[in-house]
Amino acid sequence: MGCSTSKNIKTSGPEPEQATLKVPANVTSAGKPELVSHDVPVQAGTTTEVSTAGGTAWTTGTSAPSQLPAGTKIIFVLGGPGCGKGTQCDRIVAKYKLTHLSAGDLLREESKSGSETGQTLDSIMKEGKLVPQEITIGLLKKAMLKSGSSSFLIDGFPRALDQAQSFEEQIQPCDMVLFFDCPPDVMEQRLMERGKTSGRSDDNEETIRKRFKTFNEESMPVVEKYASQGKAHKISAVPPPEEVFLEVEKILQPVFGEDTFSSETVAVQSASVVSNAQPTIMYSKRPSANWGNQTSQAQASQALLDMIPKVDGQLSPDTKILFVLGGPGSGKGTQCALIKAKYGYTHLSSGDLLRDEVKSGSQLGVALDTTMKNGDLVPTEVTIALLRNAMIKSSSDLFLVDGFPRALDQAETFERDILPCQMVLYFECTEAMMEERLTERGKTSGRSDDNPETMRKRFHTFVNSSMPVVEHYERQGKLYKISAASGTPDDIFQHVQKILDPATTS
Secondary structure (H helix, E strand, C coil), X not given: CCEEECCCXXXXXXXXXXXXXXXXXXXXXXXXXXXXXXXXXXXXXXEXXXXXXXXXXXXXXXXXXXXXXXCCEEEEEEECCCCCHHHHHHHHHHHHCCEEEEHHHXXXXXXXXXXXXXXXXXXXHHCCCCCCHHHHHHHHHHHHHHHCCXXXXXXXXXXXXXXXXXXXXXXXXXXXXXXXXXXXXHHHHHHHHHHHHHCXXXXXXXXXXXXXXXXXXXXXXXXXXXHHCCCEEEEECCCCHHHHHHHHHHHHHHHHCHHHCCCCCEEECCCXXXXXXXXXXXXXXXXXXXXXXXXCHHHHHHHHHCCCCCCCCCCCCCCEEEEEEECCCCCHHHHHHHHHHHHCCEEEEHHHHHHHXXXXXXXXXXXXXXXXXXXXXXXXXXXXXXXXXXXXXXXXXEEEEECCCCCHHHHHXXXXXXXXXXXXXXXXXXXXXXXXXXXXXXXXXXXXXXXXXXXXXXXXXXXXXXXXXXXXXXXXXXXXXXXXXXCCHHHHHHHHHHHHHHHHHC
């Protein structure tokens, strides 16, 4: 029963006009493009190709389309290298007539062009590293504008959270994500076989392993981000391509199949959605006119936020925050009580705050009760608003936050709206042990979520949404793992003290 730490704690035809076009002209040694301005005479109503050291960019006259059509819809296709994304995209395009753009193909074409950017890209891709997002997004946007289409299937992008955010800011949010799940050994076997004939510089054993590592560290958080938004559909990519596509059709047929659209709007909910936290997605009769008219999560969250009274005030600049994470039934609450008693932290449990709201019988409480019984994640903004109010009311500057954040977007929003944490304690425990503890607790707790069905949903949600948070803080060197599978609470607390004693005396 040991305690391991990742790292030490760290506190209509006018005259030609001048248009300024910013293009990636050079790539620095750090792999970041330098954006430079070119003054290009552009005739209204025309499209002009501008060659630069960094490749080709496009600019348009005042009457030419310089942005995507209103109602443009985008599907991202994600999966590890060798999972078969390209094959499935070909089948999707053949049946559903979407415009297919492969970020990888666009980058490889640029790499083969012989330009300075292309040479840099070739070196980056051989290392299995991520290409600077400015270049990838620029190539994608150019291809999207050039196509004249309003429905896109984008393959192999975004590969990191910052790429997803930049794409949304510079182009628009996606409407759906298909994630093809495949074990590394299967993908490696496929890539090695493909490397015999593909001629691709990245189809070799060393680069393949680097690409797997990059995908796990950078791209899986993207999958989790969209899962938490109810947009991600997980599909096993192990079976033969035709069997995999049958699963794809189950997801896309209700959206694109001509015989599935009645005169009334159809609600589509796929059983393969990665996260349980999934809103109903509404599609209109004609997908070309109003495809993917999804109920606005932002509006729904705002409606809930409007029900929460705001507490005026600010946290002290010296505020210190300790997150405590672990699966349901891992014993977080017990350990937090012991930590509070010895070290004087103000203990805030996001779960307790939410349950208190449910017990209040308020309109917000009723909505939260339904969400928690389904094992779903509560909207991030609501949880953070309740936490912020409680922190300000306490007048403390030392906080122990229990059971939060439960998803990557929650971690990012907390850091943006409140403060970054200083340390994370993660209590590891087997699912069998946690279920046994919860079942026993359910006999007397009176909690609506202490029942077998909800327990299983909560375990599933934790694995899919919360474990990436653990990995996120481990990469930052803030995470401390503690075994909570055996021993008494006092035994486990001995290991907690070995971590906190040096931190509180330094």
